[in-house]
Amino acid sequence: xxxxxxxxxxxxxxxxxxxxxxxxxxxxxxxxxxxxxxxxxxxxxxxxxxxxxxxxxxxxxxxxxxxxxxxxxxxxxxxxxxxxxxxxxxxxxxxxxxxxxxxxxxxxxxxxxxxxxxxxxxxxxxxxxxxxxxxxxxxxxxxxxxxxxxxxxxxxxxxxxxxxxxxxxxx
Numbered sequence: 001x002x003x004x005x006x007x008x009x010x011x012x013x014x015x016x017x018x019x020x021x022x023x024x025x026x027x028x029x030x031x032x033x034x035x036x037x038x039x040x041x042x043x044x045x046x047x048x049x050x051x052x053x054x055x056x057x058x059x060x061x062x063x064x065x066x067x068x069x070x071x072x073x074x075x076x077x078x079x080x081x082x083x084x085x086x087x088x089x090x091x092x093x094x095x096x097x098x099x100x101x102x103x104x105x106x107x108x109x110x111x112x113x114x115x116x117x118x119x120x121x122x123x124x125x126x127x128x129x130x131x132x133x134x135x136x137x138x139x140x141x142x143x144x145x146x147x148x149x150x151x152x153x154x155x156x157x158x159x160x161x162x163x164x165x166x167x168x169x170x171x
Contacts, residue, residue: 017060017147024054024097027061028088031068040076049087057090057097057170063144064168067152070137071101071164079105082161095170102163108156116154117142141166 032048068086075084082104089098108116119139141164145152150168 015143015147017063019058019060021056022059022061022064023056024088024090025050025052027064028054031065032086035072041080043081044076044079045083046072046076047083047085049085051089054088054097055090055092055170059148059168059170063148067141067144067166068099068101070141071166074137075101075103075105075162078162079103090170097168097170099166099168100163102161104161107158107160108154108162109158110156113154113156117152 028048028050035046072084072086084101084103084105087100087102090096091098117138119136142152145166145168148168150166152164152166154162154164156162
């Protein structure tokens with residue numbers, strides 16, 4: 001339901017950005033803690049990679065959380081064995097934070113990469129039917145990232161995994 005509401009808000013232009021000072025290290029600690037004890041697949045580990053301390057930034061914590069949750073959920077959904085890694089880095093020279101969610105999952109064919117952020121796009125409709133999802137998560141990731149003044153890119157190798165990189169301004 002949330003993904004449908006988020007999508008409808010994007011479509012109608014009714015998405016408000018509520019920027020505030022955000023202690024990035026604390027934000028990631030809280031996000032990590034929300035995943036503690038959740039075992040989606042015992043053959044997949046969820047790794048967190050962010051230095052302490054990360055700086056205080058100005059962003060919308062709600063949108064940032066939705067971006068990362070959608071990326072993590074997708075990575076876990078399409079990874080049968082191995083790991084999903086969530087990382088954060090700050091580049092003070094460019095006033096940017098770089099968030100990456102990488103997995104060792106099924107990967108995405110090069111011919112499909114241009115479409116991954118399209119509404120209702122699904123990497124594997126048969127798998128998605130068993131795992132759930134309507135193909136809106138990555139669409140929302142892109143829309144929210146752009147609302148926050150950033151950009152998102154994807155690299156992938158079939159059978160080896162996928163990596164989503166979100167670059168966001170820190171001011």
